[in-house]
Amino acid sequence: MGGPNAEISVEVCVEKLRRNLQAVTLDNSGAFFEIDGSVIPW
Numbered sequence: 485m486g487g488p489n490a491e492i493s494v495e496v497c498v499e500k501l502r503r504n505l506q507a508v509t510l511d512n513s514g515a516f517f518e519i520d521g522s523v524i525p526w
Contacts, residue, residue: 492519
């Protein structure tokens with residue numbers, strides 16, 4: 485999940501996380517999202 489073998493850096497992860505959080509609306513709150521912003525079906 486992290487450390488030197490992580491798929492992406494902390495900086496990239498935070499950037500993507502912030503983008504996802506800014507996209508949350510009342511209509512999609514409570515959904516599960518991938519790091520790329522796509523919805524994970526539950």
